[in-house]
Amino acid sequence: MTIAGNIYGVVLNDAPEREALAAQFDDKPYAKPPVAPVVYMKPLASIAHGPVAVPDGGLTAATTLAVLIARDTRGVSADEANNCIGAVALALDLSVTSDSYYRPAVAQKNADDRLALGGFTDLRVPPSIRLLADGTCIHEWSLDRLVRPVATLIADLGAFMTLKAGDVLLVGLPGDAPTVTGGAILRVEADGIPPLEVAMREIAA
Incomplete structure (x- = not known):
């Protein structure tokens, strides 16, 4: 699959976070609240292709599901949205920790190696996604927490913007995502989807 x-x-698609x-x-x-x-x-350029450099203070490591769009989504209904999905993959969205979503500095969300993507596979929405550090589970969240499930999200986005074939959509981030530091091997797992593994390295002083 090609992006x-x-x-x-x-963001703000996690029900407990919104609460x-x-x-x-x-x-x-x-x-x-956002409507x-x-x-x-x-x-x-933010897609990681090797070890990720972690700054002092660490990075927030948010696991999510990446959806590869197969056809344009403008005006689709929730019932039609699944026909717009070509494949899914596990993803790890890495960012500098912030306590506000209001106009965050670009560098907080976007920099080199701030997004790790696993292998794409046929459409399957897993019940939960797990994040392991050196073999120990440090976070798990259920996609039942999504305020807008995948099909609803695609339809609601299609009401005001078009996702085109070849685009990728990250369906939401857990509000309780952990902070990780350099030195760990992170692994993202979900039933039925290829796992994702990425090494975190400290930035040399």
Whole structure:
């Protein structure tokens, strides 16, 4: 499978995270909870092809499902959305930890080696995704936590933007994703999907 387009992700699609942030949504600058999916982009240059350099303070390691789009999604219904999916893969979205989603610095989300992708396979939405560090599970989350399940998310995005064939969509990030430091071997696992493994290395002083 080839990524011939853009990589998009959504935040605030994790129900427990939205519940935890509910009071903040009433404050400035938000004023109210988001009513549409909150979208960000990861450049192709951010895809990791080897060990990931980890800065002081570590990186937030958020596991997710990457969906490879097979046909344009403009105006599709949730029932039609599955026909737009060509394949899925496990992904690890790495970012500098921040306590706010409001206008984060680009470097917090996007830099070299800030996205690890596993091998794509036929459509299968796993019940949960696990993150292991040196063989020990440090995080697991159920995709039942998604506010917008995959098909609904694709349809809601298609109401105002077109995902094109070759684009990749990261379907949501767990709000309780752990922080990882250099030196560990991370492995992302989910039933029925090829695992993803990436080495984390400390930045030399």
